[in-house]
Each structure stands twice: as structure tokens, then as C-alpha cells.
Amino acid sequence: xxxxxxxxxxxxxxxxxxxxxxxxxxxxxxxxxxxxxxxxxxxxxxxxxxxxxxxxxxxxxxxxxxxxxxxxxxxxxxxxxxxxxxxxxxxxxxxxxxxxxxxxxxxxxxxxxxxxxxxxxxxxxxxxxxxxxxxxxxxxxxxxxxxxxxxxxxxxxxxxxxxxxxxxxxxxxxxxxxxxxxxxxxxxxxxxxxxxxxxxxxxxxxxxxxxxxxxxxxxxxxxxxxxxxxxxxxxxxxxxxxxxxxxxxxxxxxxxxxxxxxxxxxxxxxxxxxxxxxxxxxxxxxxxxxxxxxxxxxxxxxxxxxxxxxxxxxxxxxxxxxxxxxxxxxxxxxxxxxxxxxxxxxxxxxxxxxxxxxxxxxxxxxxxxxxxxxxxxxxxxxxxxxxxxxxxxxxxxxxxxxxxxxxxxxxxxxxx
Amino acid sequence: xxxxxxxxxxxxxxxxxxxxxxxxxxxxxxxxxxxxxxxxxxxxxxxxxxxxxxxxxxxxxxxxxxxxxxxxxxxxxxxxxxxx
Numbered sequence: 234x235x236x237x238x239x240x241x242x243x244x245x246x247x248x249x250x251x252x253x254x255x256x257x258x259x260x261x262x263x264x265x266x267x268x269x270x271x272x273x274x275x276x277x278x279x280x281x282x283x284x285x286x287x288x289x290x291x292x293x294x295x296x297x298x299x300x301x302x303x304x305x306x307x308x309x310x311x312x313x314x315x316x317x318x319x320x321x322x323x324x325x326x327x328x329x330x331x332x333x334x335x336x337x338x339x340x341x342x343x344x345x346x347x348x349x350x351x352x353x354x355x356x357x358x359x360x361x362x363x364x365x366x367x368x369x370x371x372x373x374x375x376x377x378x379x380x381x382x383x384x385x386x387x388x389x390x391x392x393x394x395x396x397x398x399x400x401x402x403x404x405x406x407x408x409x410x411x412x413x414x415x416x417x418x419x420x421x422x423x424x425x426x427x428x429x430x431x432x433x434x435x436x437x438x439x440x441x442x443x444x445x446x447x448x449x450x451x452x453x454x455x456x457x458x459x460x461x462x463x464x465x466x467x468x469x470x471x472x473x474x475x476x477x478x479x480x481x482x483x484x485x486x487x488x489x490x491x492x493x494x495x496x497x498x499x500x501x502x503x504x505x506x507x508x509x510x511x512x513x514x515x516x517x518x519x520x521x522x523x524x525x526x527x528x529x530x531x532x533x534x535x536x537x538x539x540x541x542x543x544x545x546x547x548x549x550x551x552x553x554x555x556x557x558x559x560x561x562x563x564x565x566x567x568x569x570x571x572x573x574x575x576x577x578x579x580x581x582x583x584x585x586x587x588x589x590x591x592x593x594x595x596x597x598x599x600x601x602x603x604x605x606x607x608x609x610x611x612x613x614x615x616x617x618x619x620x621x622x623x624x625x626x627x628x629x630x631x632x633x634x635x636x637x638x639x640x641x642x643x644x645x646x647x648x649x
Numbered sequence: 650x651x652x653x654x655x656x657x658x659x660x661x662x663x664x665x666x667x668x669x670x671x672x673x674x675x676x677x678x679x680x681x682x683x684x685x686x687x688x689x690x691x692x693x694x695x696x697x698x699x700x701x702x703x704x705x706x707x708x709x710x711x712x713x714x715x716x717x718x719x720x721x722x723x724x725x726x727x728x729x730x731x732x733x
Contacts, residue, residue: 349730352728352731353728353731353732353733356683356728356733357733359682359683374683374684375684375685375686375688375689376683376685376688377685476709476711477708479708479711479715480708490715493719494719494723497720497723498727
């Protein structure tokens with residue numbers, strides 16, 4: 234702000250504030266005679282060293298450079314890069330840069346293609362589901378209807394089985410392994426070879442996932458570098474910020490939207506990778522669970538479906554006594570293989586049998602206690618009266634005479 | 650009578666008549682996956698014309714249209730690279 238004398242408003246006599254260097258809301262307030270109660274803090278500009286330090290801290294440790302091997306096109310052998318072993322071919326910086334660019338482009342294209350193939354299979358499945366109920370929608374969508382008699386799901390499955398060894402199990406029928414596959418798996422060398430291939434496939438998938446994560450971070454950093462004004466905004470404010478940018482600087486807005494689109498694309502690829510991994514894990518779980526189920530049936534012996542249902546209900550009731558709900562037990566059954574193991578199943582069945590025994594009503598044997606008479610005592614009055622009463626009843630029953638009836642009635646009256 | 654509705658409004662009205670509920674932007678993009686290459690390109694061309702002639706006073710509407718156009722563009726090119 235200059236030291237030049239401030240102008241004075243002649244009508245009010247107040248000094249008007251200088252508006253030099255001010256714009257927008259601050260300028261309007263100054264012209265109206267206001268000054269902010271809390272002056273805005275000036276952001277100190279970073280020096281190059283400080284900016285570099287901050288960026289390094291954000292990006293983290295730089296990963297080791299990727300080892301790239303150059304192969305001879307004609308022989309297919311790696312080109313020598315050790316002077317002691319023979320002549321080494323030289324490159325200019327421009328040639329090396331071009332080779333590196335070609336390498337990265339081809340690698341990205343290869344990775345994108347594999348993502349594209351999975352994406353294409355998923356889209357084919359979506360279209361097949363949509364056309365299943367109404368094949369005439371194919372004309373509306375502008376796609377070719379599936380060939381008559383062809384099952385689109387089989388096409389999708391055939392495409393999926395080409396991918397990796399751990400998806401080969403999809404081709405097997407749902408109720409169990411193909412007998413030929415089962416026979417082959419019994420051979421130890423075949424099992425070992427398949428397990429090695431599965432391990433390689435999983436390693437490739439993990440590497441790809443890690444690469445996607447790295448690229449995602451780079452894309453996000455690129456976005457924030459392109460539009461640093463949006464850094465620190467909450468997600469709900471981002472839309473407004475972008476709308477404002479579209480008005481103020483449309484080319485940068487377009488660039489930002491392009492970057493956002495790339496970030497979204499990478500996120501989609503990551504999501505698809507995760508879905509594939511989850512599906513493979515689920516398939517493995519189901520295969521093992523079916524095997525355990527067969528073994529458990531052998532361990533527990535033949536049971537009807539009704540008996541199995543009753544056993545399950547008893548188990549739910551039993552574990553409920555320890556605070557485990559039906560939902561928790563069901564969740565464990567869907568995620569924990571140990572519950573399906575034949576040993577656990579046998580243990581649970583034995584525990585339920587024991588519970589049944591413990592809860593069964595025990596029949597207490599009733600023994601007739603013989604009458605005990607103290608020595609030196611005669612029969613009690615009550616017992617002699619009972620004997621006479623029994624004798625009179627027997628006599629009346631035999632004779633049926635009026636006199637016997639009178640005697641019986643008199644005796645009964647005495648005993649009441 | 651000229652139809653003054655924009656792409657999103659038309660999609661919402663049509664989907665409401667068909668299903669009883671208007672489609673969300675995500676659902677519109679999901680349905681866009683089902684279209685073939687030619688149909689997708691035609692849709693995007695028509696969308697571009699609408700966007701160019703749209704009223705820029707409603708920033709929120711423009712942002713929504715631009716965002717949806719970007720999403721559909723991404724899907725179209727991903728499908729194109731996958732030969733779909």
C-alpha cells in the first residue's frame with residue numbers, strides 16, 4: 234500500500250481506504266469503507282528446495298528402476314551389455330529414449346489389452362443377460378444378437394478359461410470334478426506342475442495389482458499438480474470447484490476432466506482385478522468345502538436329508554447356549570473351511586449326542602419299601618381294622634346277604 | 650412440439666415410464682455399456698450438440714451433463730479398445 238495521502242469522502246468526512254492491489258470481495262469492502270477484522274494470512278511462497286522436499290515426502294521412496302533386457306530381433310537372444318564378454322552396441326540419448334518409450338507403450342498396451350479382454354467378457358455377459366428375456370432388444374442396442382443355439386455364457390466361460398490356471402476349475406461341472414481331471418490330479422507330478430502354474434499366475438496378478446496401485450497414485454498426483462487450487466477441497470466441494478474452473482479456465486477444466494477420467498479408468502481396472510481375485514478365492518473355497526462334505530458323510534455314516542436338517546437345528550440350538558447366533562454360525566460356515574472339516578463335523582455330532590443323553594429324562598427305579606415292625610410290638614390298630622374290613626368285604630362279596638352288608642357298613646363307618 | 654429436455658432429463662423420463670423409477674447417472678452409464686459401437690457414437694454426437702447449445706446459466710446442470718458425457722466417453726473408448 235502506498236504512502237500517498239488517502240482521499241477523504243467530502244460528504245461524510247471519512248477517509249476512504251486504498252484499493253490498490255485489491256480485487257473481488259476485498260475491493261468491494263474497501264470501497265465501502267470496511268476493513269477485515271481478521272486479515273487474511275499471506276501464503277508464503279515456497280522456494281524450489283522446499284517444494285522439492287515436500288514433493289519427495291509426498292511421493293515417497295523412489296522404487297528401484299526396472300531392469301530392461303534388449304533382445305536381438307533375429308536371434309532372439311539378449312544383446313550383450315558387458316564389454317568383457319564381447320562388443321557392446323552403443324546408443325545415442327535420443328535412440329535410448331525412443332526405445333524406452335516404445336517399451337513402456339508396448340507394456341501399457343499389453344496390460345490394457347488384458348484388462349480390455351476381461352472387460353469385454355463382462356460386457357458380453359451383461360448383453361447376454363439383457364437379451365435373454367427379449368432378443369429383439371439387440372436391434373435397439375445396435376448389437377448383433379447371439380447366434381441361434383449358442384449359449385453366450387459358454388462363450389464367456391471359454392474366454393475366461395484361457396486366462397490363467399486357477400480359473401481352469403470353471404470348466405468342471407458344478408457338482409464335482411471331471412473324472413479324468415480327478416484321475417490326473419492324483420498324479421503327484423501333475424499336481425505339482427498345476428500348483429506351480431497357479432503360483433505364477435497369482436504372482437502376475439499381484440504384480441499387476443501393485444502396478445495399478447502405483448499408477449493410481451501417480452494419476453492422482455498428476456491431477457493435483459494440474460489443478461493445485463482444488464487441493465484440500467472436500468469431495469462434496471470438488472464439483473463446485475470444477476464448475477468454477479470450467480467458467481474461469483475452460484482448457485484447464487478439460488485437462489482436469491481428462492485426468493479424472495484416467496483415474497476412474499484405473500479404479501475400474503483395480504475393481505475388476507479385485508473381483509477376479511475374490512471369485513478365484515470363492516471357487517477354491519467351494520471346491521475344498523465339497524471335498525470335506527464328502528469326507529464328513531463317510532465319517533458320520535449314512536443320514537437322510539431330514540436327519541441332517543435336524544442335526545443342524547440341534548447344533549444351532551446348542552451353540553446358541555454359548556451366545557453364538559444362527560447368523561454368526563451361518564457366516565462362519567460360508568467363510569471358514571474348518572467348520573466343514575470331517576473332524577469338526579464328527580466332533581459336533583458327538584457333542585450333540587452327549588447333549589441328548591444328558592437332557593433325556595432319567596427313570597428313577599421305584600422300589601417297594603417293605604413294612605418294618607419293631608420287635609416286641611403288635612400290629613397297630615389301624616392295620617387290624619383294615620384286615621377285618623378286607624375280610625368283611627370278601628365275605629359280603631361271597632354271600633351277598635343283608636347281615637354281612639350291615640356288618641361291613643358298620644365297620645366302614647368306624648374306620649372313617 | 651420441440652423437445653426441450655436435455656439428455657439426462659429425457660433418459661430419466663423414459664426410464665420412469667418404463668420402470669417407474671428414474672435412472673441415476675450411474676445406471677445410465679451402465680445401460681450405455683449395452684449399446685453397440687455405432688449406437689454409442691451416435692448418442693455421443695447428439696449429446697455433444699446438446700451440450701454445445703445448453704444454457705450455461707445453470708452451472709450445476711452443466712456440470713452434471715459434462716460429468717456424464719465424460720463417463721460415457723470413457724466407457725465408449727474402453728469398449729472400442731476391447732472391440733466391442
